[in-house]
Amino acid sequence: MAKAKTAYVCNDCGADFAKWQGQCSECGAWNTLKEVRLGSSVKTSASGGRSGYAGSLEAKVTPLAEINLEELPRFSSTLEEFDRVLGGGFVPGSVVLIGGHPGAGKSTVLLQVLCQLAQQQDALYVTGEESLQQVAMRASRLGLPTANLQMLSATDVDAVVQAAAQVKPKIMVVDSIQVMHQAEIQSAPGSVSQVRECAAELTRFAKQSGTVLILVGHVTKDGSLAGPKVLEHIIDCSIMLEGSHDSRFRTLRGIKNRFGAVNELGVFAMTEQGLKEVSNPSAIFLQRGDEVSSGSVVMVVWEGTRPLLVEIQALVDASSLGNPRRVAVGLEQNRLSMLLAILHRHGGLMVGDQDVFVNVVGGVKIMEPSADLALLFALVSSFRDHPLPRELVVFGEVGLAGEIRPVPSGQERIREAAKHGFKKAIVPHGNAPREPIKGMEVVVVKKLSEALGAI
Numbered sequence: 001m002a003k004a005k006t007a008y009v010c011n012d013c014g015a016d017f018a019k020w021q022g023q024c025s026e027c028g029a030w031n032t033l034k035e036v037r038l039g040s041s042v043k044t045s046a047s048g049g050r051s052g053y054a055g056s057l058e059a060k061v062t063p064l065a066e067i068n069l070e071e072l073p074r075f076s077s078t079l080e081e082f083d084r085v086l087g088g089g090f091v092p093g094s095v096v097l098i099g100g101h102p103g104a105g106k107s108t109v110l111l112q113v114l115c116q117l118a119q120q121q122d123a124l125y126v127t128g129e130e131s132l133q134q135v136a137m138r139a140s141r142l143g144l145p146t147a148n149l150q151m152l153s154a155t156d157v158d159a160v161v162q163a164a165a166q167v168k169p170k171i172m173v174v175d176s177i178q179v180m181h182q183a184e185i186q187s188a189p190g191s192v193s194q195v196r197e198c199a200a201e202l203t204r205f206a207k208q209s210g211t212v213l214i215l216v217g218h219v220t221k222d223g224s225l226a227g228p229k230v231l232e233h234i235i236d237c238s239i240m241l242e243g244s245h246d247s248r249f250r251t252l253r254g255i256k257n258r259f260g261a262v263n264e265l266g267v268f269a270m271t272e273q274g275l276k277e278v279s280n281p282s283a284i285f286l287q288r289g290d291e292v293s294s295g296s297v298v299m300v301v302w303e304g305t306r307p308l309l310v311e312i313q314a315l316v317d318a319s320s321l322g323n324p325r326r327v328a329v330g331l332e333q334n335r336l337s338m339l340l341a342i343l344h345r346h347g348g349l350m351v352g353d354q355d356v357f358v359n360v361v362g363g364v365k366i367m368e369p370s371a372d373l374a375l376l377f378a379l380v381s382s383f384r385d386h387p388l389p390r391e392l393v394v395f396g397e398v399g400l401a402g403e404i405r406p407v408p409s410g411q412e413r414i415r416e417a418a419k420h421g422f423k424k425a426i427v428p429h430g431n432a433p434r435e436p437i438k439g440m441e442v443v444v445v446k447k448l449s450e451a452l453g454a455i
Contacts, residue, residue: 007036010027014230020035073092095202097225098214101223114149115149122170124150126172127151142274150169155179157201164211170211182198185197239253281308297377311361316383325356330364346402371395374394377426381455395425396427405428411434414427426443
């Protein structure tokens with residue numbers, strides 16, 4: 001029996017080394033090298049050898065000008081919010097990786113999609129974590145059509161590829177990639193080598209056959225996708241299904257997409273019939289109480305290709321601790337500290353002895369700096385116990401010098417606010433509308449002192 005070879009692979013960047021070392025010399029991360037046991041022989045695919053992740057059967061040099069520019073035909077997932085995150089639907093031969101915390105609804109939404117698509121085309125659902133009876137019970141509970149969907153319970157990736165070659169599905173789901181394994185690799189399922197090789201084998205099959213492949217991935221304690229970083233490199237689209245257990249809403253966010261925009265956001269509601277798409281998410285995140293309280297303001301953020309209105313709340317209270325607390329939910333903690341320093345330097349408001357709590361209503365995570373001005377307004381409103389007008393909307397980026405910087409798509413943000421009945425907007429000077437907007441008073445500001453004076 002040939003001796004198994006070993007290598008050490010960085011769990012962050014995927015670089016491999018002949019021996020273990022404390023720091024990865026490629027990405028600089030510490031203690032991320034994991035031992036990988038390689039097979040004693042190189043496995044050959046049905047095409048006669050490894051042909052790369054793209055799955056092309058022949059290596060032929062082609063001039064760039066001679067490449068066909070026709071778009072690949074897409075087909076819908078039957079859910080508009082899902083199609084939005086994908087960039088318009090599934091592309092034949094593409095590989096989609098969907099991750100999320102346990103109980104977020106990954107298996108539920110994929111079972112819904114495949115049961116509907118199976119009515120028009122061949123679909124295969126491969127489950128490695130659940131039995132076929134468990135999946136059938138879920139489909140029956142959700143009231144889904146189950147007549148045409150093909151099911152397979154397997155964890156051997158070779159058996160999965162062989163069965164898929166016989167069925168020839170247009171779309172296939174593998175739930176999940178962490179339980180798949182290859183017999184030639186000695187390490188346990190879920191290890192770096194097993195996840196990498198199984199994903200590569202399934203990706204080659206999808207590219208060669210034109211099958212849409214959807215891989216379900218686990219996440220770590222910090223919410224990132226588990227497994228080697230190369231897993232995210234070889235797939236075409238990576239999306240995350242986010243949402244807490246105490247909330248009925250789930251957000252589907254695009255992290256990587258070779259066929260569409262990244263950071264696109266789809267909103268779903270968890271019901272007894274599964275995940276239902278929310279066509280107007282702004283109406284959900286703006287379910288405010290009848291009485292307006294201090295520390296609350298509505299802002300307009302840009303998610304992917306559309307504006308989204310969300311409410312931000314702040315609470316500034318006297319601290320009994322020597323080191324006041326700074327808590328941000330839905331916003332970046334370091335950005336909150338930076339904005340508090342700007343507020344002290346250019347706004348004349350000292351909150352160094354106050355506890356500061358900030359929350360974005362609805363569980364939305366704000367990734368862009370257009371929420372800076374709205375956050376400062378909420379902080380000042382809470383500190384002074386002065387409620388802001390209910391019909392006010394605010395957005396803008398705040399610089400370190402106290403200037404208010406314009407943000408992209410400012411006109412569309414103002415129109416979205418006017419469509420939802422807001423009467424006044426405080427925006428950067430660079431986002432002033434070219435034409436008056438009916439029913440909307442727009443106040444433009446250049447400095448933070450001007451903005452605080454407007455309230």
